[in-house]
Amino acid sequence: MRDIVAELGDDLANRRPDLPGANTPFAILTHCLGVAARWASTVNLGEVVPRDRDAEFTASGAVADLATDTDRTRIALQEWVSRSDVHAPPANPTHERDDWYAATQGGVLMHVYEELAQHRGQLEVTRDLLHALPQ
Template identity: 55%
Template sequence: MPQSVPSDHLLLEFSLLKFDGMTRIVAALGDELATRAPALPGANTPYGILNHCLGMMRRWSSTVNRGIEIHRDRDAEFTQVGPVAELLARAAGVREEFMTDVLSVDPAAAPVFVPEGREAFWAATTNGVLLHVFEELCQHLGQLEITRDILIANAENHQP
């Protein structure tokens, strides 16, 4: 059973709302459309977008905020494919791990490991890092919504 979000963690709740919206889109698209990219230069598949967010969330919540290394291959996140059911099962696990990470740190504390070249204003606290994750989830949800719309329109018009 999923953890509930404490009422004083509004940013976590907003982040999970965006994340849950992404998982619903990928689930609704199914294996065929979720693993297809629009015929646009550099376009990503819905599967790849969600898969990337799984790695991004864990990197920032665990490696950066807690110092627990999460290995990832960022470039491969966008190109990996497989059954949507498996991706959604991993997403459910990442959602729980993300919540555990966020709820186990003091929001005002400094992150344990901040990658070089990051803006000090948001990387100074674990809550700032969570704000960055929220920003990324919003951006990728929008990307996923546009990608979905293109794929559905093309499928309805029988285009690749």
């Protein structure tokens, strides 16, 4: 996902396809970083990572900065996963949802994977739409 956004460059990464509710590639990746931190750290381990979910969808900026943030989050995610006990309940369970995956840290990590996989597909489609725009 990082490479897709980086290859788009600052202009296209911050451009939104002309579709209702569409997000920019920059916003999609920013949201994914928020998802990973919230669920793998805040929910699973009880270590709060500040997050402004609404702001993720309007985020914009330099691709190089987002790539650095992505690298940092990728390293942190590896550490959060290694410290998770897949059979244990989350340290800071969410009360906003009553989904099956919230019962164990392993389920929460599967939710992170599910979200990242879905948004990767969304990012790929968004990239293709942006490349199809007249230059």
